[in-house]
Amino acid sequence: MAELYGESPLTSRTHALDRDSAPQAVRLTEIAFTPQIGLRVDPKSSAAERISTAIGAMLPHQPDSAVHTGDLLVLALGPDEWLLVGREGTAGALQATLTAALGEDHGAVVDVSAQRTIIGVSGPMSRDLLNQGCALDLHPRAFGEGRCAQTLLARTGVVVVCRDAELPSFWLLVRSSFARYTADWLADAATEYRTTVPAAPGAAANDYAVCS
Structure with a gap:
């Protein structure tokens, strides 16, 4: 093999x-080999609040802005679009965390690493x-x-x-x-x-x- x-x-x-x-x-x-997770969610929704709590930082609302939280970099690419860049080897855990926080609300969490x-x-x-x-x-x-x-x-x-x-x-x-x-x-x-x-x-x- x-x-x-x-x-x-x-x-x-x-x-x-x-x-x-x-x-x-x-x-x-x-x-x-940096984990990169694409996120789409309504910034005014309860899901966005849950995601912010889960990652330990508010999702930046101003396009073209970035925030750091621990080993995570959150990039605001649009009004309802973010790219989360993490530490090598954490893609699965990060995607699972975001998916759980999104719940049944409208949005998307995609591994684009x-x-x-x-x-x-x-x-x-x-x-x-x-x-x-x-x-x-x-x-x-x-x-x-x-x-x-x-x-x-x-x-x-x-x-x-x-x-x-x-x-x-x-x-x-x-x-x-x-x-x-x-x-x-x-x-x-x-x-x-x-x-x-x-x-x-x-x-x-x-x-x-x-x-x-």
């Missing part, structure tokens, strides 16, 4: 992401890298921690999540079928930062020196 094993959409790109990262400027990594993978982009030049292919205003005043958005990056649909506005650090949730293309684009766009280092203390935030 064949032995079953799991392989992430970017297994073949792990080396490229590491090779084309520039540790002092931008870092690219895959956050693989295989639909997307996550690419982490972090470091002082990460905003510059993303803005090479994304029209979002990623300045921390406009897109700080607790924000997410569905947008296009290099003509590919992604969900961008701001994980840390100061570092900064972002997650890109990308469909598995487009993951390799997106990873290759990011790796190629990041090559210019392999020869840049942050400016000395006291210099302007966007001043970078080029190493020979």
